[in-house]
Amino acid sequence: MTRLALLATLLTFLSGTALAVEKTVYGLNEYARLQGMDLQVAAKLDTGAKTASLSARDIERFKRDGETWVRFYLAIDDAHEHPIERPLSRISKIKRRAGDFNPEEGKTYTARPVIELELCMGTALRNIEVNLTDRSAFQYPLLIGSEALKRFGALIDPSVKYAAGKPRCTSEALAAE
Numbered sequence: 001m002t003r004l005a006l007l008a009t010l011l012t013f014l015s016g017t018a019l020a021v022e023k024t025v026y027g028l029n030e031y032a033r034l035q036g037m038d039l040q041v042a043a044k045l046d047t048g049a050k051t052a053s054l055s056a057r058d059i060e061r062f063k064r065d066g067e068t069w070v071r072f073y074l075a076i077d078d079a080h081e082h083p084i085e086r087p088l089s090r091i092s093k094i095k096r097r098a099g100d101f102n103p104e105e106g107k108t109y110t111a112r113p114v115i116e117l118e119l120c121m122g123t124a125l126r127n128i129e130v131n132l133t134d135r136s137a138f139q140y141p142l143l144i145g146s147e148a149l150k151r152f153g154a155l156i157d158p159s160v161k162y163a164a165g166k167p168r169c170t171s172e173a174l175a176a177e
Helices: 003-021 146-151
Strands: 024-027 029-034 039-045 052-064 067-074 084-087 090-095 109-121 124-133 142-144 154-157
Touching: 024 029, 029 142, 052 109, 084 109, 090 124, 124 146, 146 154
Parallel strands: 024 154, 039 142, 052 124
Antiparallel strands: 029 039, 029 109, 052 067, 052 142, 067 084, 090 109, 109 124
16 A cells, blocks of 8 residues: 555544544433423434424414414423423425325325424533424434434434433533534
């Protein structure tokens, strides 16, 4: 191997190692604190999903000062008796699974409201987008998809659970993002 090829290989290895050092290892499941809702939930980290999903029920859109907002209740073990209101960020089109597709309806997607949410995992606090849907039939009320995982600088080790421990964010954690 020539010196130039050896140097290129070494630089590639070192840049990959440096990139990995900046990332945080999370497990297949993690505890997450929903800031502003004073709630900690178990979450499933799913690199196959693009967006994050939060379990919600009785979801309705309404206008406030000319802006579209969304009102909902968390569908998490009677976690909240009072509605939560957040500005609507956008509407997400989620691809339907084969068992969820009705050929007569003709839609291959489900439209879901999306809100921004401050989420804490370990010591990292990030603003992420979450779509609202009833996940009460699933084991985890919060699914964290690849877009949010990028914001956390996450490396996922599926052989580990709760690698980050309990959420312990400070108000300065978001500023460090």
